[in-house]
Amino acid sequence: MTALEAKQRIEELSKEIHAHNYKYYVQAEPTISDYDFDMLLNELIALEKQFPELIAPDSPTQRVGGEVTKQFKQVTHKNPMLSLGNTYSREELLEFFSRVENGLGIKNIDYVCELKYDGVAISLHYLDGLLVQAATRGDGIHGDDVTANVKTIRSVPLRLQGNYPHELEVRGEIIMPHKSFEKLNQEREDIGEPPLANPRNAAAGSLKLQQSTQVAKRGLDCFLYFVYDDINNINTHYASIQEIGKYGFKVTPYIKICHQVDEVFDFIDFWSEERKKLPFDIDGVVIKVNQFDYQRQLGFTAKNPRWAIAYKFKAERVKTDLLSVSYQVGRTGVVTPVANLKPVELAGTIVKRATMHNADFIKEMDIHEGDAVYIEKGGEIIPKIVAVDVNSRSADKRPVPFITHCPDCGTLLVRNEGEAGYYCPNSVNCPPQIKGRLEHFIARKAMNIEDLGEEKIALLYEKGLVKTIADFYHLQYLNLYGLTKRTISETDGKERLISFKDKTVENILNGIEKSKNVPFERVLFALGIRFVGETSARKIARHFGNIDALSHATFEQLIEVDDVGEKVANSILEYFATPENLALIEDLKQVGLQFEIKGGSQPVSNKLAGMTIVVSGSFATPARRTEIEQLIEEHGGKKGSSVNKKVNYIVAGENMGPSKLEKARQLGISIISEADFMQMIEQE
Ligand code: IVH
Numbered sequence: 001m002t003a004l005e006a007k008q009r010i011e012e013l014s015k016e017i018h019a020h021n022y023k024y025y026v027q028a029e030p031t032i033s034d035y036d037f038d039m040l041l042n043e044l045i046a047l048e049k050q051f052p053e054l055i056a057p058d059s060p061t062q063r064v065g066g067e068v069t070k071q072f073k074q075v076t077h078k079n080p081m082l083s084l085g086n087t088y089s090r091e092e093l094l095e096f097f098s099r100v101e102n103g104l105g106i107k108n109i110d111y112v113c114e115l116k117y118d119g120v121a122i123s124l125h126y127l128d129g130l131l132v133q134a135a136t137r138g139d140g141i142h143g144d145d146v147t148a149n150v151k152t153i154r155s156v157p158l159r160l161q162g163n164y165p166h167e168l169e170v171r172g173e174i175i176m177p178h179k180s181f182e183k184l185n186q187e188r189e190d191i192g193e194p195p196l197a198n199p200r201n202a203a204a205g206s207l208k209l210q211q212s213t214q215v216a217k218r219g220l221d222c223f224l225y226f227v228y229d230d231i232n233n234i235n236t237h238y239a240s241i242q243e244i245g246k247y248g249f250k251v252t253p254y255i256k257i258c259h260q261v262d263e264v265f266d267f268i269d270f271w272s273e274e275r276k277k278l279p280f281d282i283d284g285v286v287i288k289v290n291q292f293d294y295q296r297q298l299g300f301t302a303k304n305p306r307w308a309i310a311y312k313f314k315a316e317r318v319k320t321d322l323l324s325v326s327y328q329v330g331r332t333g334v335v336t337p338v339a340n341l342k343p344v345e346l347a348g349t350i351v352k353r354a355t356m357h358n359a360d361f362i363k364e365m366d367i368h369e370g371d372a373v374y375i376e377k378g379g380e381i382i383p384k385i386v387a388v389d390v391n392s393r394s395a396d397k398r399p400v401p402f403i404t405h406c407p408d409c410g411t412l413l414v415r416n417e418g419e420a421g422y423y424c425p426n427s428v429n430c431p432p433q434i435k436g437r438l439e440h441f442i443a444r445k446a447m448n449i450e451d452l453g454e455e456k457i458a459l460l461y462e463k464g465l466v467k468t469i470a471d472f473y474h475l476q477y478l479n480l481y482g483l484t485k486r487t488i489s490e491t492d493g494k495e496r497l498i499s500f501k502d503k504t505v506e507n508i509l510n511g512i513e514k515s516k517n518v519p520f521e522r523v524l525f526a527l528g529i530r531f532v533g534e535t536s537a538r539k540i541a542r543h544f545g546n547i548d549a550l551s552h553a554t555f556e557q558l559i560e561v562d563d564v565g566e567k568v569a570n571s572i573l574e575y576f577a578t579p580e581n582l583a584l585i586e587d588l589k590q591v592g593l594q595f596e597i598k599g600g601s602q603p604v605s606n607k608l609a610g611m612t613i614v615v616s617g618s619f620a621t622p623a624r625r626t627e628i629e630q631l632i633e634e635h636g637g638k639k640g641s642s643v644n645k646k647v648n649y650i651v652a653g654e655n656m657g658p659s660k661l662e663k664a665r666q667l668g669i670s671i672i673s674e675a676d677f678m679q680m681i682e683q684e
Contacts, residue, residue, distance in 0.1 A: 001665070006051045010059075013044040017060040018159065025154040025221075026250045035609075038680075046676045058130055058158035065152045065212030072144035072208070078169060079228050081123060081137040082303060084286065086310035090265070093287070096309045097261055100289060103298050103306065109289060112238050113267040114255045115275075116284035116310050117223055119175035120204045122150065124224075126168040129160040136207065146207050150174070152216035157248035164247045165231050172224035172249075176203040177280045180219025190445070190525075191533040192332030194357070194421070197384065199281050221280070224249040236290045257290060272313050284312035317376045318351075319389060320344040322367065325356065325400055327407045331436025332530045333423040335413060337362060337402070339373070339385060347377050354383045358421035359402040366390075368397040408432050428580050434468075435461055437528050441469045445534055446526035447518050449511040455498050456508075459485045469526075470587035472512050480505045519634075520546070520594045527585075530571045536563045539682065540572075546596035547585060551576040562682075597627070607681055608637030612646050615639065616660055617653030619674065625653065628677065635681045643669065651677045 001009070017040050024030040024037070041060065048055045055061070087093055101107055123143070125133040134150035135143040150156055153174065160168070176184075176199040184202055185195040196202045206218040227240045234240045238257050245251040254271070258264045268285050275282050289295050289307040298306040321342040328336045337356040344351055354375050356362055365388060367373070372389040405412055406424035408431050413422040424430050438457045442449040449472070460466040465479055484499040500508075518526075524547075525537035532540065543561045544550040550572070558569035575581050589595055613632045619625045628651055629639045640647050643663045650656075650664050650671045664671055672680075 001047075001050075003051060003054070006047055007054055010044065010047050010051070010054050010056075013040055013047070014056065014059055017041060017044065018157075021060060021063075021154050022157070022161075022248055026248065035607075038607075042672075042676070042680050043670055045679065046670060046672045049673065049676060060158070062151045062158060063154060063216060065148070065214070065216040067148035067212045069148060069210050069212070072146060074138075074142050075133065075135045075145045076142055077123060077135065077140070078125075081121060081140050081143065081171070082300065082305060083137075083140070084308055084310040085301075085304040086284070086312050088312050088314055093264070093309065093311055094261070096287070100294075100298065100307065104294055108259070109294065110236075110291065111258045111264055112236075112255060112288045112290045113258055113264055114225060114252050114286050114288070115271065115282045116286045116312070117173035117175050117225075118200050118281040118283040119173040120200070120207055121171065122146075122174050122207075122222065123169060123171050124150070124156065126160055126164070126170075128166060129164050131156065131158050144208075148212040149207055149209065149215040150222075152212055153220045153222050155250040156222050160247040162246045162248070163232065165229060167229060168231070168244075168247075169228040170224045170244055170249065171226040171228070172222055174203055174207060174220055174222045175199065175280050176206065177219065177221055179279065180221075184218060187533050190440075192330060192334065192528070192530045194334065194336065197357075222250060224251050225286070235292045237288050237292065237295070238290050240292075268311055275313070282313075283315075284310050286310050315376045315386075316347040317374050317386065318344050318346050319372055319374050320351075322369070322371045322373050322385075322400075327403055329406060329408055329424055329430060329432040329436075331433060331440055331528060333425065333427055333430065333433050335403070335406070335422050335424060337400075341373070341375065344375075346375060346383060351375060351383045354385050356385065359415075360420040362400050362402060367400050368393055369400055370394075370397055406430060427578075431461070438466060438469060438472075440528045441472075441526045443526075446522060447515040448522075449508070449515050451504060451507040451511055455485075455487055455496075456500075459483060459498055468584055468587070470584055470591065473516075473588070473591035473593075475509065475512065477505055477509065480508065516592045516594070518594060520597050523588075523593050523595065524550075527575075527581075529575045531568045532572065536561075536568060539563050541597060542678075542682075547589075548595075551582070551585070598630075605634075605681070606636035608632060608635040611637045611648040612640040613637050613649045613651060613677075614641065614643060614647050615651045615653075616643075617656035619653040624674075628674065631677075631681060643667070649677075 017037070020030070020032060020037055020040070044059070045061055045064070048059065048061055087096070100109060121137040123135050123137075124131060131147070131151065133145060134147045134156070135145055137143050151158060178199065181196075181199040181202050188195055196205065202218075203220060206215055206220055209215050224244060225241065227244055231240060231243055234243055238255065241251045241255060256263070256267055258267065264287055271282070271285055287309050289298065295305070295307040300306060322339050323342055324340045326338050326340060328338055330336065336358065339354045339356050341352055341354060356367070365385065367385070367388055372392045373385045374387040374389070375383050376386045377383050402422065403413065406426065409424065409426050409429060411424050411426040411430065414425050415422045424433065427433050435458060438461065439454055441447055442452045442457070457466070460483075463483065465475060466472060480500045481502070482500060484497065487496050487498060488494070489496055521538040521541035524541050525532065525534050539561055540550060544553060553572070555569050555573060558564055558572055559566065585595070615625055615628050615632070619628070632639045643650065643660050645667050647667070647669050650660075650669055651674060652671050653674065661671070
């Protein structure tokens with residue numbers, strides 16, 4: 001392809017991808033499959049790699065991220081980012097309406113009601129339609145330049161459409177939808193990290209990540225709700241929001257002009273219930289004077305506009321007594337304090353327990369034994385303690401001390417520098433850590449041994465049948481048949497009988513046998529090395545090819561792997577420096593688990609489904625070429641041997657034959673590098 005052809009194709013692809021992005025992320029009406037979308041994007045990535053000088057600042061590939069930011073640049077806001085005055089009471093809202101009427105000297109003012117998104121405020125700057133800067137609120141005067149990270153949010157236009165002004169500043173909120181939040185916390189749990197408290201914190205944390213490629217994976221979204229500049233002689237807030245919608249921004253569909261105060265109250269009443277059905281958190285309703293010249297007349301106080309107010313929903317909150325504190329030990333030894341509460345009803349459920357996160361939390365909240373505490377449900381998730389009623393505390397009560405020894409195995413707890421929590425270092429012999437590892441090992445995303453679950457594992461452990469994951473592979477029919485136990489469920493308090501009958505035992509043993517075919521990358525994840533999640537396990541496995549190469553890898557070699565940072569590398573080094581782990585791996589090798597990348601046997605994904613790919617030319621080693629062919633099949637593709645019009649891609653090594661090359665060009669087949677191919681199969 002000539003540079004000119006490439007330029008044309010890049011422009012074509014960019015336009016098409018931008019349009020699909022808009023349909024998918026802003027209008028929520030996609031017109032092509034995710035797969036076809038990915039194919040377009042992959043083609044663009046490949047072309048841009050070949051012609052890096054043609055990468056435009058608003059290329060859709062910028063969404064994938066790439067920039068690493070050591071420290072965010074501080075920017076001064078052109079217009080200070082003010083916050084809104086807020087209230088929880090209807091009386092105060094009526095006072096707001098009176099203040100507005102008195103200020104303007106008229107009645108019958110139109111108000112606009114919209115949702116108060118619970119996320120992080122952002123200011124976006126566009127010059128000639130191009131996104132040039134995204135900044136956080138900071139202290140209202142100075143914020144952080146988070147442009148690279150914000151570019152990865154698909155609903156933020158990189159280039160505007162329509163009749164936009166030369167210069168434009170819009171403000172909005174970056175949020176993390178519930179789905180993304182749950183996925184993130186699941187991934188954290190998978191690698192032994194504590195869950196994040198709520199979607200707002202998760203969104204704020206994501207925006208401050210130093211690697212934009214990581215931000216791209218967080219599934220953030222952005223709603224715009226305010227325009228700073230005069231646009232096209234528009235003179236109401238409502239019209240300005242409709243107008244910027246035409247430029248490609250995602251604006252709220254939940255917006256209403258209210259001619260009367262009653263309509264404002266109706267809007268509030270409606271959303272105070274309806275919000276539970278939204279796929280993201282809101283914490284109230286914002287009421288704004290619609291007419292811009294009225295807004296100008298009213299102006300600002302030092303902190304807030306006088307023409308708007310936030311009516312905040314009261315988080316459902318109740319007061320109850322702290323009865324005691326228990327301590328849970330996780331798979332990686334982290335100790336989490338849990339408050340046992342006098343049972344109380346909150347948002348429709350009876351709450352008996354609340355997380356206390358870690359030692360710092362107890363200290364900061366200054367929680368004393370027997371305190372009366374207030375609890376809330378944050379984003380309808382885990383109940384949490386939000387305040388302590390200091391007044392009802394008697395003088396003889398002492399602060400809740402954090403335990404010094406593991407509640408299960410008695411080992412002295414340790415605390416790593418810079419970490420908020422304590423952990424039990426006795427990873428080899430501490431029962432909850434052992435059980436946690438066994439549970440992680442059999443999980444769906446790991447070895448996927450169905451028919452075994454938390455309770456059955458606990459029973460096998462108590463009977464002394466399974467202690468290490470290798471023990472699963474030594475189980476026999478007679479060990480299992482007839483085991484029974486009565487348990488009381490922690491969730492519903494009901495009694496349940498676990499029993500290993502004929503069929504159960506057979507299923508379990510079959511499942512264990514079948515797991516011997518699980519590919520290396522999932523075995524590596526299943527080992528439960530701290531901080532090694534599903535994706536990083538895959539990348540590490542592919543990089544090193546087998547467990548021996550991995551176990552001998554140095555720190556420098558480890559951090560060469562995409563996605564592996566210092567923390568992960570150190571954790572891997574520590575894992576392989578522990579003799580028990582090396583013995584365990586030997587044991588697992590003996591029973592026949594997969595400890596090297598093998599092609600063929602099991603599909604890893606269907607990312608290449610329906611595609612024919614030809615591998616051509618020479619690669620670093622002949623084995624590498626075979627490996628690529630195996631990868632094609634593992635990901636659901638077909639490997640082709642000759643170039644014809646059924647071929648979708650050619651993975652080209654060095655010195656690909658000129659006649660093949662020419663034929664590929666004639667047929668318009670994309671020629672991609674080995675790295676492009678790897679990116680194609682690795683993309684989430
Ligand atoms: S208007 C000049 N509208 O709530 C005022 N803010 O303290 C511009 N927020 O900092 C803000 N949803 O981060 C506005 N529909 C909405 C909003 C909203 C959420 C946030 C924003 C602001 C804070 C108010």
